[in-house]
Amino acid sequence: MNGFVAPIVWLEKLKRTDVAKVGGKNSSLGEMIQELGQHGVDVPPGFATTSDAYWNFVDENHLREPVGKLIADWTAGKATLSETGAAIRQLVLRADWPEATAEAIIQAYRELSGRAAREQVSVAVRSSATAEDLPDASFAGQQETFLNIVGEAELLRACKRCFASLFTDRAISYRQAKGFDHMKVALSVGIQQMVRSDLGGSGVMFSIDTETGFDKVVIIDAAWGLGENVVQGAVDPDEYQVFKPLLDDPTLMPVISKKCGGKTIKMIYGTAQEPTRNVPTSKAERSAFVLSDEEILTLARWATTIERHYGCAMDMEWARDGHTQRLYIVQARPETVQSNRDTAVFSSYQIKSKGKTLVKGLSIGDAIVSGQVCLIENARDIGQFIDGSILVTSTTDPDWVPIMKRAAAIVTDHGGRTSHAAIVSRELGLPAVVGTGTATQVLHSGQEITVSCAEGDEAAIYEGLADYEVQTLDMDDVPATRTRVMLNLANPGAAFRWWRLPADGVGLARMEFVISNAIRIHPMALVNFDTLTDQKAKAEIAGLTAAYADKSVYFVDKLAEGLARIASTFHPKPVIVRMSDFKTNEYAGLLGGSAFEPTEENPMIGFRGASRYYSPLYRDGFALECRAIRKLRNQLGFKNVVVMIPFCRSVSEAEKVLEVMAENGLRRGEDDLQVFVMCEIPSNVILAKQFAQHFDGFSIGSNDLTQLTLGVDRDSGELADLFDEQDEAVKWMIRKVIEEAKAAGAKIGLCGQAPSDHPEFAKFLVECGIDSISVTPDSFIAVKQNVSEAEMANEAGAQIFADDIPG
Incomplete structure (x- = not known):
């Protein structure tokens, strides 16, 4: 040539x-x-x-x-x-x-x-x-x-x-x-x-969240041995998430999620005829994390360095040498899916009714699809695929791409978020569920199912054709408002979905949701693990906490990580975390919980909220909650977290709770810690001036306040017509507590559904001068519009009044 x-x-x-x-x-x-x-x-x-x-x-x-x-x-x-x-x-x-x-x-x-x-x-x-x-x-x-x-x-x-x-x-x-x-x-x-990762570990790393495009996190997948298994989806890897904005502070460790994958096989060196081969991992390797926290942070810092240099989100492969323990980047290329999405418009999917859950896995994408299964276990049989059906298989490689393009959704037994099936599904814009473990055993061709990737990190496959709706949210339709409009969030796995919303923070993050879903164990059962008499519960708890010598540390770590996912989504805007607000019957449903909870006739107004925190029956459990908040703020670095106390019946009870918090390293005013109180009991309104001396702000819980003001069980079908948050007595309570909070210099907001459902209620709150309104994400744009209209009407009214004043 x-x-x-x-x-x-x-x-x-x-x-x-x-x-x-x-x-x-x-x-x-x-x-x-x-x-x-x-x-x-x-x-x-x-x-x-x-x-x-x-x-x-x-x-x-x-x-x-x-x-x-x-x-x-x-x-x-x-x-x-x-x-x-x-x-x-x-x-x-x-x-x-x-x-x-x-x-x-x-x-x-x-x-x-x-x-x-x-x-x-x-x-x-x-x-x-x-x-x-x-x-x-x-x-x-x-x-x-x-x-x-x-x-x-x-x-x-x-x-x-x-x-x-x-x-x-x-x-x-x-x-x-x-x-x-x-x-x-x-x-x-x-x-x-070659990096001797056959003796160490390897994996894939993204400088952006692969499912939502959230650009403040690094996602790292890791497995033992050479990295091909991770890329091919032949192994279920560890997954780590790191919050980028706090990486520059060497005193912090902003690892906001760590999930230990199955890692059942690893690829090692073979012979000249077969240079690599897969072997089973040991039990110790399967239960251990591949990377230490320090290694996770090193890789995350490299990811931000590479991203900054290239000026775009990056997709990288890394390896750790088993001889030297040194880390290396072996590939880096631009991320091509989330980077090219239209960030001004996105769709929100919501299931209205569904069948029983058949299998779960990692969600890829955020959509819902219903259809018929086409189960194909071997690439030799891809000619049998039926266009428009849901492809179910063990794993995919590039040979499967021609039929993946013709599928409505994809489900695999193996693989993580950086596997071939996940990468191609994102590029094709298809929802996928990877790493289910048993999909090819549970599902069969011709079966009608619904694949839901719209409920957080964990996807579910439901029996039958579910009823769901799709709402398109356009960021261009969001007006600016003086009144802060915040979000109610509970599920850490779904928090990143909403990062594009121009919310003013999180007005209510429910701790109990994290406990029931990510932890599943009653905190007192962890504190008293050795003396548990329920052997079945004890065995299950032992399995969940196998990696922890001190069982209570499991609770602290998982709670801190779950809340960190929520706190990171809108950082540095405020995130108000409500301490646990289970009722006794709900606490009893946690693993090991029945031994520590009394039986009550009416748990709704029983042993709940603040009364638990200083009680000998739960004080040690509350101490674990405080330790988790302390880790969240001081070790992970989320100083934007505000603590909120629910169902605080009296001023003396407020004093007791604040004292217990201080004993556990959470002292109001120290290290910029703010403490709010829920306003959901008439006594909170009547004694608002005194409560304001002990708390930095109030959050009106309109559901409970309506229930206790009107004496109506909010769950009673027979009394449903009487439960009205816009009843004049309830509105009097709300107006009064806003006046008192303003007079005392305390912040005040409302978390509830009423402003979403009733534009006139949003107008009422604006007229009262409320500081913030916190709503569910799907109603955020509607509430923003309602609040904007109310503010403009107020301004117009004020101008007319001013024009009528003589001289």
Whole structure:
């Protein structure tokens, strides 16, 4: 080929502008070595073959004409995709290496071995297409990677196989769909020193939340051994989430979520004939986290460094060497799904009625789909797929892409958020449930199911066709208001879904929801674990807390992490966390709870809220709640968290609770800690002036306040017509407490559904001068509009009044 000069180039001499020369993957590796090494980001050394080397290979073997003809026959319908791909790959594999190219690869390999002080260094051989890793086309997994390649002959063989992989069925069909000319895309091969992650661990990392596009978190997946299992979805990895804005403070550890995956297998080095192989992990490996907190933070800081340098959200692969324990970045490319979403408009799905839960897994996307199952367990049988059905399988790889495009949703037994099934589903805009464990055993072809990814991190598959609705939220429709409009949030797994809403913070985060869903254990059962008499509950608790020598630390960690997810969503805006407000019958339903709860005739007005916190029956449990808040604020760094006390009946009770909190390291006013109180009992209104001396603010709980003002059980069907938050007696209570709070200089808001359902109620609150209104996310835009209209009406009325004043 005329002008052919350099068959290979060392990675450290490459920049990201060299895509045409060495493809996206290799040019990015060179960019990081050159620019980010000085910032502590470690990238293994290596070299790459150039696009010139590829075209020289093609021309020396006269491949252009036969390849072009095979592609033309396929597009004309004269041959199948499978026949075309196989024929082209055979042409490539039977071709001979140009002597100069082979010699250059061998000489560079010898130099790399010398740098590593090895006779023949083990290398990773990766494909890097010149149309790969572009901001609008990921080409993820389209070409092959070969690991633990040792020796010159094996290296040349692996490089040729990379060339051939430019024409896998999936690569051909993807280029065709994206409009790329098959004969204008070259392939570079990256040859990189292997990181001994077969003895350590590896995984994938994103600098953005892959499901919601929330841009303040780093998501890290991790498994033992080489990373291919994570990418392929063959293993259920650990998942860690880190809050980026607090990473610069070395005194903080903002790891806001840690989930231990099953990790049942790991990929290790094999033989010359089979360079890698999978083996079962030990019981200890399955129950242990792959990364320490310090390693998680190191990777997260690298992710933010890489993201800042590239100026866009990034998708990265990392590895830890089992010999040296050093971490490395082995790939980095732009994230292509969330980065290209329209952030002004998004859809909110809500299930109205559903069948029983059949199986659960990790949610990919945020949609709901109903349809019929098409169960296919082997790629050989993908021809049996029925268009528009829900694909259920064990795991997917790039060979499955042609039918994934025709599916309504995807369900897999294995894989995490960075698995092939997850990545492709996002790119195709399909909801998917991965890592279910048993979907292929529980579901069957022809079965009608509903796939719901709209209820948080955990997705559910329901029996039958559920009734659900879709609401489109347009950020352009949100007016500005002086009155703060905040959100009521309870589910940490769903919190990130709402980050695009211009909310003024979280007005009510319900601690008890986190306890019942993420922890599931009564705190007193953890404090008194050794003396539990319920052996079944004790065994289940032991299983959930297996990684904790001190069972109570499990409660503190999980509660702090769950609340951190909510606190991070609108950081640094205020997030008001209400301490646990279970009723005794609800507490008794937690694991081990029945031994610690009295039986009450009317739990709604019984042993609940503030009365529990200083009682000997629950004081030690409340201490764990306080420890979790202390960790949340001081260790994780969420100083925007405000604590709120529910159902505080008297001023003396307020004093007792504040005293117990102080004993547990939460002293009002210290370290900017604010403490609010729920206003949900008439005594809170009557003695508002005195309560304001002990609390920084009030939050009106309109449901309980209505119930106790009118003497109506809010759950009674027979009295439903009498339960009215707009009753004049209730409105008098609300107006009065707002006046008293304002006079005392305390903040005051309302959390309840009434402003969502009744525009006139929102107007009433604005007229009273309330500081904030907290509502459910799905009603946020409607309330914002109601409040805006009320504020404008108030201003108009005030102007008319001013105009009527003489002189």
